[in-house]
Amino acid sequence: MSSDATGGPDSDTATRIKALESLLLEKGLIETSAIEELIDMFENRLGPWNGAKVVARAWTDPGFKEALLRDGTETIAEMGFEALQGEDMVVVENSAEVHNIVVCTLCSCYPWAVLGLPPVWYKSAPYRARAARDPRAVLREFGTEIGADTEVRVWDSNAELRYLVLPERPAGTEALDAAALAELVTRDSMIGVSLVAPP
Amino acid sequence: MNSLHDMAGMDGMGPIPIEENEPVFHADWEKQVHSVTRALMGRKHFNTDEFRHSMERIEASRYLQLSYYERWLEGITTLLLEKGVITQQEFDTRSADQGGGTKPAADREMVRNMYKIAGSVRLRLDVAPRFKAGDRIVARNISPPGHTRLPRYIRGKRGVVEHDHGVFHFPDTRVAGQGDQPQHMYTVGFVAREVWGEEAPANDSLRITLWDDYMVPA
Numbered sequence: 001m002s003s004d005a006t007g008g009p010d011s012d013t014a015t016r017i018k019a020l021e022s023l024l025l026e027k028g029l030i031e032t033s034a035i036e037e038l039i040d041m042f043e044n045r046l047g048p049w050n051g052a053k054v055v056a057r058a059w060t061d062p063g064f065k066e067a068l069l070r071d072g073t074e075t076i077a078e079m080g081f082e083a084l085q086g087e088d089m090v091v092v093e094n095s096a097e098v099h100n101i102v103v104c105t106l107c108s109c110y111p112w113a114v115l116g117l118p119p120v121w122y123k124s125a126p127y128r129a130r131a132a133r134d135p136r137a138v139l140r141e142f143g144t145e146i147g148a149d150t151e152v153r154v155w156d157s158n159a160e161l162r163y164l165v166l167p168e169r170p171a172g173t174e175a176l177d178a179a180a181l182a183e184l185v186t187r188d189s190m191i192g193v194s195l196v197a198p199p
Numbered sequence: 200m201n202s203l204h205d206m207a208g209m210d211g212m213g214p215i216p217i218e219e220n221e222p223v224f225h226a227d228w229e230k231q232v233h234s235v236t237r238a239l240m241g242r243k244h245f246n247t248d249e250f251r252h253s254m255e256r257i258e259a260s261r262y263l264q265l266s267y268y269e270r271w272l273e274g275i276t277t278l279l280l281e282k283g284v285i286t287q288q289e290f291d292t293r294s295a296d297q298g299g300g301t302k303p304a305a306d307r308e309m310v311r312n313m314y315k316i317a318g319s320v321r322l323r324l325d326v327a328p329r330f331k332a333g334d335r336i337v338a339r340n341i342s343p344p345g346h347t348r349l350p351r352y353i354r355g356k357r358g359v360v361e362h363d364h365g366v367f368h369f370p371d372t373r374v375a376g377q378g379d380q381p382q383h384m385y386t387v388g389f390v391a392r393e394v395w396g397e398e399a400p401a402n403d404s405l406r407i408t409l410w411d412d413y414m415v416p417a
Binding site: 030127 | 204205206207208209210212213214215216217218221223224225226227228230231232233234235237238239241242244247251254263267268269272275276279284285289290293294295297298299302304305306307309310311314315319320321348349350352353364367384386391394395399400402403404405406407408410
């Protein structure tokens with residue numbers, strides 16, 4: 001048995017998936033090339049660097065930001081990232097008034113196109129159980145304190161909508177261009193569990 | 200179904216397992232489970248809703264013991280057996296008795312195409328919405344025995360419709376074999392105190408997606 005926190009490795013599980021994969025190969029249902037392509041895509045091509053580009057462009061291009069908040073799916077698609085069907089994108093903007101945080105309480109829905117696969121903590125029982133009910137305590141576990149005057153708004157990703165948090169641009173970054181700004185944007189800030197720190 | 204997967208609001212799950220510099224996968228077998236699952240879904244051996252439901256059916260005593268990708272493996276094994284894609288005999292003996300049926304093999308080209316057609320699964324159907332932005336609603340208090348995306352914590356709670364996202368298939372009936380039952384899907388806002396009680400901060404709120412069949416007018 002392996003723990004929810006680490007996700008393996010488990011020799012029995014490793015044996016079972018190996019057996020299932022070889023059975024499916026033998027039956028002509030999958031080819032090795034599909035497995036190779038998927039591993040390469042999720043290990044190397046999809047990741048939070050895509051989301052960071054979206055955020056940095058929104059910070060530097062008001063027209064893009066307006067379009068992004070109005071129609072996340074179309075606007076992000078125009079940036080040309082690979083993505084899977086079923087990912088209607090909704091971009092939610094942090095401000096002095098509202099801090100957004102995303103959870104999938106029922107499973108692990110997450111915006112793969114812009115963030116890649118979710119970290120273990122996002123899929124874990126404690127995050128799924130607590131983020132909706134006590135988001136401020138969860139945020140504190142990530143070292144994030146949100147003032148009492150700011151509304152904390154939880155988005156439960158229970159349907160075929162995928163949320164990307166547009167974090168606040170940190171002070172002191174006026175001189176930076178989009179490429180430099182993208183370097184500052186973390187995965188966690190786009191899930192809403194942390195803020196973007198100044199350089 | 201009211202199984203352990205519907206865990207929002209529960210206590211006793213321990214600390215959040217935050218890992219610095221986490222790899223995408225923690226072991227090769229996780230890559231295999233993930234990729235085999237995506238490849239099978241690409242050829243429509245099962246859909247997203249069926250896949251979710253297969254994991255919701257894992258017994259509660261095991262659900263938390265299994266890691267994330269162990270649940271995936273258990274889920275796809277259940278579905279492949281139920282749908283007759285593989286037989287128990289084949290799984291036990293690790294050896295194919297028969298071919299894979301009529302669906303073509305999932306290959307590299309299929310994977311590339313899967314990720315080219317990215318975007319909405321919104322259905323281009325003319326279905327009248329039952330609600331509009333600004334409507335006050337109550338989430339229905341139901342306990343369906345099968346798959347649902349209406350979590351327990353929101354049932355019976357009062358909210359306000361904020362945005363109509365258009366027409367989507369209805370997950371409950373899709374898994375139950377009762378068709379897509381296309382209907383509108385909305386972002387609905389709830390104040391935190393309505394959902395969690397008076398100890399919740401007065402300013403805080405929650406957004407969730409509800410289909411027409413999950414709501415009644417308040």
